[in-house]
Amino acid sequence: MLFSACILLNLSNQSLAQGQKTQEQVNAENRSAKKAESMMHSGKLQDAIFFLNGELAATPRSAILHFELGNAHLRSREFTRAIECYQQAVRLRNPFPEACLNAAYACIDAGMELQAIPWFHKYLRENPNASNAKEVEAELLVAHAKAQMKEKRNFDAKQTLERALQISPNSEIVLFALARVKSELGDTQGAIRAYEDLLQVNPRHSSALLNMAECYQTSGQLLKAVSWLKKYASNNPSAPDIDQIHNMIQALTEKSSEQRSDPQALDYGDAISDAGRFYRWPPNRLPIKVWVSMGDGVPGYKPEFRLGFFDALNAWMKAGQGRLQYVLVNSKEQADLTAEWTGDPHSVKPTGHNVEQGVCLLSTLDRGKDFVEINRADIRILTIDRQTQEPLSDEEMKKTCLHELGHSMGLQGHSTNNHDIMFFSMSNTNWPVLSKRDKATLFMIYQNYQPLMSAQQ
Numbered sequence: 277m278l279f280s281a282c283i284l285l286n287l288s289n290q291s292l293a294q295g296q297k298t299q300e301q302v303n304a305e306n307r308s309a310k311k312a313e314s315m316m317h318s319g320k321l322q323d324a325i326f327f328l329n330g331e332l333a334a335t336p337r338s339a340i341l342h343f344e345l346g347n348a349h350l351r352s353r354e355f356t357r358a359i360e361c362y363q364q365a366v367r368l369r370n371p372f373p374e375a376c377l378n379a380a381y382a383c384i385d386a387g388m389e390l391q392a393i394p395w396f397h398k399y400l401r402e403n404p405n406a407s408n409a410k411e412v413e414a415e416l417l418v419a420h421a422k423a424q425m426k427e428k429r430n431f432d433a434k435q436t437l438e439r440a441l442q443i444s445p446n447s448e449i450v451l452f453a454l455a456r457v458k459s460e461l462g463d464t465q466g467a468i469r470a471y472e473d474l475l476q477v478n479p480r481h482s483s484a485l486l487n488m489a490e491c492y493q494t495s496g497q498l499l500k501a502v503s504w505l506k507k508y509a510s511n512n513p514s515a516p517d518i519d520q521i522h523n524m525i526q527a528l529t530e531k532s533s534e535q536r537s538d539p540q541a542l543d544y545g546d547a548i549s550d551a552g553r554f555y556r557w558p559p560n561r562l563p564i565k566v567w568v569s570m571g572d573g574v575p576g577y578k579p580e581f582r583l584g585f586f587d588a589l590n591a592w593m594k595a596g597q598g599r600l601q602y603v604l605v606n607s608k609e610q611a612d613l614t615a616e617w618t619g620d621p622h623s624v625k626p627t628g629h630n631v632e633q634g635v636c637l638l639s640t641l642d643r644g645k646d647f648v649e650i651n652r653a654d655i656r657i658l659t660i661d662r663q664t665q666e667p668l669s670d671e672e673m674k675k676t677c678l679h680e681l682g683h684s685m686g687l688q689g690h691s692t693n694n695h696d697i698m699f700f701s702m703s704n705t706n707w708p709v710l711s712k713r714d715k716a717t718l719f720m721i722y723q724n725y726q727p728l729m730s731a732q733q
């Protein structure tokens with residue numbers, strides 16, 4: 277209510293003021309604008325805001341001073357205020373292309389992409405021949421694409437961005453958004469290519485350098501990830517996150533020296549064996565006695581999760597080609613493989629430095645043979661996303677079940693290929709199914725066992 281009252285008041289003031297400004301007043305406003313700009317240039321944003329509010333108290337109908345106040349708020353990341361100032365500037369002087377465009381940028385920075393779109397349209401309508409018209413047209417499409425990404429319409433967003441790229445092939449904003457959506461779609465190679473194009477245009481684009489490192493980390497190429505992190509660190513030696521970056525460089529360098537597994541091999545047996553020995557359920561413990569909690573009273577639990585768990589268990593059984601089998605038992609006490617649900621991230625403790633959505637505790641017996649016997653396995657799975665605290669989607673739950681069940685079947689380690697379910701971090705590059713390499717690795721462990729039943733269940 278206050279807001280609309282304020283608009284009406286200023287609009288009526290404007291109509292009174294039309295044509296009454298003297299050249300002297302215009303010059304004074306321009307001088308004040310320049311003064312505010314130089315304050316902003318030297319980083320004195322709060323001083324500029326204070327100064328501009330003072331000037332506007334005396335000349336409330338100055339479009340240029342509202343515009344400058346919008347800029348000061350935008351730089352202070354006070355987006356709503358900035359947008360209000362630009363609206364006011366455009367009411368007082370229409371068209372006002374710079375205010376129009378900055379209003380669009382303020383909406384985007386505020387994460388309100390849909391609100392930015394009419395501002396972009398207005399700018400293009402009023403300035404069809406502007407030198408930056410192509411770039412703005414591309415930015416308009418980026419706003420569309422970002423809104424689509426928020427609705428999880430990533431494939432549509434990718435198509436929108438490809439159109440934007442045709443309009444403005446060297447636009448950093450377009451290339452960055454395209455790389456992001458490709459990552460979301462699991463196309464890490466495509467994302468890397470888009471970041472490469474972007475870094476051709478701007479070799480110092482710091483977010484691109486960091487995301488490039490993340491792409492290589494996701495695809496298991498840790499030394500390449502390290503080299504991009506080093507580029508970022510040398511370009512931004514005083515960045516606020518620089519200590520964290522140096523820690524990551526160290527951790528990834530250490531991890532890469534432990535990495536034994538070739539991500540392109542037919543299986544990853546070398547990554548999951550312990551001094552050449554595998555973990556496995558001994559033949560006399562088959563079929564495995566399984567008990568799965570009903571999840572009563574667990575926050576975020578849905579009955580679909582239990583179904584996903586059995587889908588995942590059946591997938592591993594199938595990968596064993598009849599050599600593995602399970603039976604359901606009625607109580608936890610009778611079971612050798614148990615699964616429980618929890619809504620508390622603290623009760624799913626990280627194993628080593630890998631923080632997972634679940635945990636699989638294995639109890640083993642080493643009889644000095646060529647494999648280590650699994651005695652029992654207890655799985656605990658988190659029903660909510662560790663980062664966002666939102667309930668897990670059925671797809672993410674299926675991935676988690678597949679992954680933890682993989683550990684429980686004896687895969688005591690992680691793949692370095694991000695398309696495997698046993699990859700070492702939750703990733704959107706794998707599907708909620710077993711990869712060929714996952715199946716081949718499980719089968720390799722149990723291949724000498726007698727088939728208990730036909731592989732077709």
Ligand SMILES: [Zn+2]
Binds near residue numbers: 700
């Ligand atoms: Zn794991």
